[in-house]
Amino acid sequence: MDRPIRVLVAKPGLDGHDRGAKVIARAFRDAGMEVIYTGLRQTPEQIVEAAIQEDVDVVALSILSGAHNTLLPKVVQLLKEKGAGDKLVVGGGVIPPDDIPYLKSQGIAEIFTPGTPTSESIEFIKSHVRVEA
Amino acid sequence: MDIKKGIIDGDRIALAKLITMAEDGKKEAMDIIKELYHRTGNAYLIGITGPPGVGKSTLTAKLARAYSGLGKKIGIIACDPTSPYTGGAILGDRIRMQELFTDPNIFIRSMGSRGHLGGLSRGTRVAVRIMDIFGMDYIFIETVGVGQSEVEIADTADTTIMVLAPGLGDDIQAMKAGIMEIGDIFVVNKADREGAEKTAREIDTMLDFNEKSTWRPKVIMTVAQDNKGINDVLHAIEEHMKYIKDSGIFASKRKEHIKEEILELATQNIMSEIMTGLSKEELLGIVDKVAKREIDPYSASIDIIKPIKGGIQK
Numbered sequence: 001m002d003r004p005i006r007v008l009v010a011k012p013g014l015d016g017h018d019r020g021a022k023v024i025a026r027a028f029r030d031a032g033m034e035v036i037y038t039g040l041r042q043t044p045e046q047i048v049e050a051a052i053q054e055d056v057d058v059v060a061l062s063i064l065s066g067a068h069n070t071l072l073p074k075v076v077q078l079l080k081e082k083g084a085g086d087k088l089v090v091g092g093g094v095i096p097p098d099d100i101p102y103l104k105s106q107g108i109a110e111i112f113t114p115g116t117p118t119s120e121s122i123e124f125i126k127s128h129v130r131v132e133a
Numbered sequence: 134m135d136i137k138k139g140i141i142d143g144d145r146i147a148l149a150k151l152i153t154m155a156e157d158g159k160k161e162a163m164d165i166i167k168e169l170y171h172r173t174g175n176a177y178l179i180g181i182t183g184p185p186g187v188g189k190s191t192l193t194a195k196l197a198r199a200y201s202g203l204g205k206k207i208g209i210i211a212c213d214p215t216s217p218y219t220g221g222a223i224l225g226d227r228i229r230m231q232e233l234f235t236d237p238n239i240f241i242r243s244m245g246s247r248g249h250l251g252g253l254s255r256g257t258r259v260a261v262r263i264m265d266i267f268g269m270d271y272i273f274i275e276t277v278g279v280g281q282s283e284v285e286i287a288d289t290a291d292t293t294i295m296v297l298a299p300g301l302g303d304d305i306q307a308m309k310a311g312i313m314e315i316g317d318i319f320v321v322n323k324a325d326r327e328g329a330e331k332t333a334r335e336i337d338t339m340l341d342f343n344e345k346s347t348w349r350p351k352v353i354m355t356v357a358q359d360n361k362g363i364n365d366v367l368h369a370i371e372e373h374m375k376y377i378k379d380s381g382i383f384a385s386k387r388k389e390h391i392k393e394e395i396l397e398l399a400t401q402n403i404m405s406e407i408m409t410g411l412s413k414e415e416l417l418g419i420v421d422k423v424a425k426r427e428i429d430p431y432s433a434s435i436d437i438i439k440p441i442k443g444g445i446q447k
């Protein structure tokens with residue numbers, strides 16, 4: 001049986017920019033995924049608990065506040081601590097290219113910045129998540 | 134990981150994984166649930182239904198928090214529609230439940246309807262059983278939002294709360310048939326808005342014409358986003374629970390729900406058995422024959438179930 005990929009779309013930190021997250025949520029839905037959208041201003045703890053309870057395959061973080069270097073690695077670290085390190089973590093938003101290598105070294109699988117077509121992130125997720133039948 | 138042991142030990146990751154596996158219809162999941170089924174029956178099931186946007190999720194969050202404050206363990210299952218075209222869904226009920234995410238007494242699961250009609254998701258019933266096994270005291274089930282005929286929640290929950298809001302005047306009139314009967318408690322949420330009292334009165338009047346049992350549903354006004362009226366709803370739930378338990382309705386209702394569940398599962402089993410014994414090509418071949426009027430659909434439907442007449446091998 002084919003099941004949909006489950007994705008948590010979350011916005012960590014004090015960041016009121018939610019247009020991008022909503023665009024991404026809709027694009028993922030239209031690509032056949034089940035998107036759990038949790039709204040604005042989440043702490044890493046809240047995001048990780050939601051990811052565990054929803055048993056998502058992917059944690060997709062949208063961040064435009066500039067605090068990505070602290071918040072994104074924190075989410076990955078907490079997931080590991082809680083025994084949920086198997087989830088694919090991706091990020092997107094206004095993130096300078098110079099910061100991307102560091103974020104990847106911290107376990108964020110890929111970063112998608114403004115101007116990247118949503119089809120790219122969808123392709124990335126579909127090829128990195130194996131949903132066994 | 135040993136999921137069965139995890140469930141018994143209260144591990145939330147095991148709970149989350151078992152729900153996923155069961156929702157996907159995995160045999161390993163069903164085997165675990167079968168072994169632990171004797172542990173079900175202790176959770177009290179509360180249905181939260183009503184038109185889109187009236188505040189079901191907000192109300193559910195406040196009720197769950199109130200029960201958590203009393204030391205109760207709470208499961209929440211929030212259903213949202215799956216797109217029939219893409220199979221995708223945006224499950225947004227959690228937006229109104231943020232304050233509960235890190236509450237150790239509360240476990241929330243969002244589910245896409247995945248083609249299931251009737252107001253719940255395909256995996257809702259089995260997820261309820263799993264949360265029950267896990268030891269939840271109360272399980273809230275938020276429906277996808279009622280339209281006209283989605284009354285499945287009343288076949289699942291012990292107490293069903295119908296949530297409405299002011300300004301739905303015509304909707305309430307239209308909903309009279311069928312939908313009004315399923316509410317054990319009526320909540321007029323968004324009572325901070327104009328017309329709430331009028332809406333409450335209209336519902337009250339309609340309930341007067343609806344004396345089907347000795348339980349007269351309460352109509353309660355709330356402002357869920359400001360936590361107002363939540364205790365009144367909580368008391369109404371407890372009162373309804375006491376009423377059905379004292380009157381014996383609880384036991385008969387649960388038997389009725391089990392009957393519905395068995396029949397639904399049997400239907401699913403038969404369908405999946407038909408589909409495994411029948412290739413796409415064979416099915417298309419039969420369709421062609423009917424289209425050419427070589428055979429009729431009535432006989433064709435009997436033909437395709439012939440192979441399973443001897444019983445389903447499990």
Ligand code: B12
Nearest residue numbers: 015016017018019020060062064065066092093113114121
């Ligand atoms: C619109 C906007 C606002 C709106 C937001 C409205 C809303 N509800 O979203 C308003 C006016 C409220 C606003 C306010 C502020 N803003 Co502003 N805002 C912007 C602006 C102009 C566009 C953002 C946007 O909506 N883009 C459209 C969406 C669709 O694109 P996107 O979010 O980038 O998302 C795309 C990709 O990044 C990617 N993506 C995004 N998330 C994710 C997640 C995943 C998993 C994936 C795969 C992909 C992905 O896919 C999306 C679609 O292609 C940007 C500048 C810019 N050009 O980016 C500044 C900008 C983001 N804002 C900025 C600032 C500073 C602010 C304020 C602090 C300003 C102030 N001093 O008050 C406030 C803070 C608000 C708050 N509470 O957080 C700065 C941030 C600087 C930084 N990061 O260092 C920016 C970059 C402007 C700048 N150059 O200075 N802002």
Ligand SMILES: Nc1nc2c(ncn2[C@@H]2O[C@H](COP(=O)(O)OP(=O)(O)OP(=O)(O)O)[C@@H](O)[C@H]2O)c(=O)[nH]1
Nearest residue numbers: 185186187188189190191229278322323356357358
């Ligand atoms: N004015 C007012 N708004 C409220 C109240 N309760 C909830 N809301 C708002 O109503 C909107 C919908 O609330 P939800 O709780 O998401 O409603 P819902 O019935 O779960 O919605 P769906 O699941 O989409 O059908 C949100 O913007 C809430 O903030 C209330 O008491 N008063």
Ligand SMILES: [Mg+2]
Nearest residue numbers: 189190225226
């Ligand atoms: Mg809702």
